[in-house]
Amino acid sequence: MTAVPVASDAGSRKTVSRLHAAPAWTTIVLEQIRAVGLLARLAGLVVVGVGVMLSAVAVWNVWTLRTFNEAHPKHLLTYPDFTFIAEAGIVMVGIACLLPFMVWQDEDPTRRLYHWAMPVSRPAHALAKVFAGWFWLMCLTLVYLVWVAGLAGVTTLISGQPQPQSPTFRLWEWCVPFTSATVTYVLISAATVGARRPLVWIGGVITMFMGASLLLSKLGKKDAFEHFTRAVLNGTYGIATALGRVHFDDATQRASLPRADFWLGASAIWCAIGVAALLAVSCRHTEPL
Amino acid sequence: MTAAARISTAPLMVPSPFPTALNGGELAVCTTALTKYYGWHPALKNVGLQVPVGSVYLLVGPNGAGKSTTIKILLDMVRPSGGAAHVFDMNSQRHAAVVRANVGYVPEQLNWGYGWMKVGRLLEHHSRYFPNWDDSYAKHLADAFELRLDRKLKTLSKGQGRRVHLAMALAHRPPLLVLDEPTDGLDPVMRDDTMRVLIDHLAETPTTVLLSTHHVSEVETLADHIGVIRNGELCAQMPIERLRRGLLRYRADVPDGWQGASLFGDAVLRRNTTRNEIEWTVWGEEAQIAGELAMSGATVRDATPISLHDATLALLTPKRAVR
Numbered sequence: 001m002t003a004v005p006v007a008s009d010a011g012s013r014k015t016v017s018r019l020h021a022a023p024a025w026t027t028i029v030l031e032q033i034r035a036v037g038l039l040a041r042l043a044g045l046v047v048v049g050v051g052v053m054l055s056a057v058a059v060w061n062v063w064t065l066r067t068f069n070e071a072h073p074k075h076l077l078t079y080p081d082f083t084f085i086a087e088a089g090i091v092m093v094g095i096a097c098l099l100p101f102m103v104w105q106d107e108d109p110t111r112r113l114y115h116w117a118m119p120v121s122r123p124a125h126a127l128a129k130v131f132a133g134w135f136w137l138m139c140l141t142l143v144y145l146v147w148v149a150g151l152a153g154v155t156t157l158i159s160g161q162p163q164p165q166s167p168t169f170r171l172w173e174w175c176v177p178f179t180s181a182t183v184t185y186v187l188i189s190a191a192t193v194g195a196r197r198p199l200v201w202i203g204g205v206i207t208m209f210m211g212a213s214l215l216l217s218k219l220g221k222k223d224a225f226e227h228f229t230r231a232v233l234n235g236t237y238g239i240a241t242a243l244g245r246v247h248f249d250d251a252t253q254r255a256s257l258p259r260a261d262f263w264l265g266a267s268a269i270w271c272a273i274g275v276a277a278l279l280a281v282s283c284r285h286t287e288p289l
Numbered sequence: 290m291t292a293a294a295r296i297s298t299a300p301l302m303v304p305s306p307f308p309t310a311l312n313g314g315e316l317a318v319c320t321t322a323l324t325k326y327y328g329w330h331p332a333l334k335n336v337g338l339q340v341p342v343g344s345v346y347l348l349v350g351p352n353g354a355g356k357s358t359t360i361k362i363l364l365d366m367v368r369p370s371g372g373a374a375h376v377f378d379m380n381s382q383r384h385a386a387v388v389r390a391n392v393g394y395v396p397e398q399l400n401w402g403y404g405w406m407k408v409g410r411l412l413e414h415h416s417r418y419f420p421n422w423d424d425s426y427a428k429h430l431a432d433a434f435e436l437r438l439d440r441k442l443k444t445l446s447k448g449q450g451r452r453v454h455l456a457m458a459l460a461h462r463p464p465l466l467v468l469d470e471p472t473d474g475l476d477p478v479m480r481d482d483t484m485r486v487l488i489d490h491l492a493e494t495p496t497t498v499l500l501s502t503h504h505v506s507e508v509e510t511l512a513d514h515i516g517v518i519r520n521g522e523l524c525a526q527m528p529i530e531r532l533r534r535g536l537l538r539y540r541a542d543v544p545d546g547w548q549g550a551s552l553f554g555d556a557v558l559r560r561n562t563t564r565n566e567i568e569w570t571v572w573g574e575e576a577q578i579a580g581e582l583a584m585s586g587a588t589v590r591d592a593t594p595i596s597l598h599d600a601t602l603a604l605l606t607p608k609r610a611v612r
């Protein structure tokens with residue numbers, strides 16, 4: 001039998017000098033970025049595949065139109081417009097809704113044992129993982145915008161007809177997909193980090209909102225609630241503004257984003273709400289079942 | 290109601306006839322009056338675990354006794370309702386990250402998530418969290434445990450998953466190993482191999498081990514301290530050598546109508562009495578027990594030490610009289 005070290009063999013100072021250090025936070029963040037990237041690799045490939053397919057369809061469509069227009073110069077058909085508009089960011093909002101569920105798959109707050117057993121403080125570890133997901137979301141958003149711009153460029157080359165931006169388009173609108181995706185991702189992440197059944201919570205909040213609206217309308221106090229709802233959803237700094245919803249301007253007869261300061265303010269407010277919720281749920285000590 | 294208030298209303302505990310504290314020495318793990326309530330149900334009651342540095346401490350108890358809860362408190366996975374836990378003199382709650390950096394942990398339950406990850410990548414992922422990770426040793430462990438590195442975690446059987454966790458727990462050579470049912474789900478051959486790897490590890494690396502298992506006979510030669518938890522209470526804690534000296538099986542011939550049946554009270558853990566013979570497992574000084582038996586009219590034939598397995602059974606099921 002192999003000898004086993006006994007208690008009396010180890011002195012106090014010796015033990016303390018042998019203690020291991022916790023890892024550097026940069027190492028953890030980088031590893032989480034790697035791990036989440038690996039996890040999202042397949043979904044990312046699917047998204048890229050869809051993008052390639054759409055590109056092929058768009059190019060084929062423009063090519064066919066060009067062939068037709070060259071053959072029938074008296075019956076010219078209009079080319080589709082691929083110029084970037086801020087509403088295109090809705091694609092990234094949709095992806096941002098789904099991404100937190102992927103990042104935390106199989107790890108609801110009562111089954112996060114592996115995550116909790118690591119030598120990192122729980123809140124910091126949860127935030128590192130959320131950050132890793134956000135990093136990849138921003139990368140994907142960048143790729144998406146490059147793809148949109150590239151598609152517009154390629155179709156212009158094929159058609160020979162430039163596609164000028166709308167006169168109401170402002171340069172900062174290129175940033176809207178990044179902020180709208182961030183706001184969505186942070187808010188949904190707070191639910192997935194904190195709740196065992198995030199969909200129930202999200203659905204519950206919506207149901208409560210609708211229930212309150214119904215109840216107040218029965219009580220004849222619908223106006224106040226509607227005013228509040230409008231402010232939260234569609235107000236100057238409402239969530240719709242943060243998510244890049246366009247407003248139809250009667251004067252110019254064009255749909256456009258609100259002013260830059262409104263968009264920035266709404267994004268900052270809703271992002272702060274999401275981060276505060278995320279911090280609160282990350283710091284809460286949930287225990288395994 | 291606060292935890293303190295709940296503790297104060299708890300029924301007074303009957304003092305254990307066995308030692309529940311160690312005498313001096315440096316401790317790797319020390320809990321003081323550790324208490325945990327799940328709702329109104331007390332899972333732990335004033336547990337004072339003392340694991341000496343360099344020891345192999347066997348924590349035994351029936352299912353639901355509070356062993357895993359104690360272990361989870363040490364790693365700050367579960368927060369106590371009262372009392373405190375220290376690992377290498379660090380409060381396990383305040384210095385949770387550093388404590389976990391010094392612990393190799395094999396959990397009882399293996400539903401850890403990360404089922405999508407391949408075993409090889411999981412080991413790599415794990416290594417980034419432990420600066421002292423020994424790559425060559427990890428490879429050696431992967432071979433010893435016959436890990437299939439290309440398999441996804443969710444496709445592994447319970448035993449295979451257990452071996453992955455054992456490799457992860459050992460490969461950074463932690464000063465403290467906390468093994469919660471480490472051989473559960475392993476086949477007998479792999480169980481034997483696992484114990485061999487553990488023995489080799491302890492020979493090479495100065496490590497303290499806190500081991501919770503139902504397979505006591507497997508660790509009989511390895512363990513040097515024992516703690517017994519029953520119904521959330523630590524009812525015995527001592528070096529195993531003391532247990533071997535103090536807990537003996539006495540066989541004695543007794544005359545007809547022998548009046549010594551009530552001798553020694555709670556110190557008798559097992560009574561097997563026939564008409565003219567008794568076979569009792571009694572805790573106490575051998576000379577004193579033998580003397581009192583002789584004074585009662587019994588003729589002591591022998592007093593023999595019992596195996597750790599039998600001793601554990603006796604400690605876990607006291608006062609069992611078999612006539």
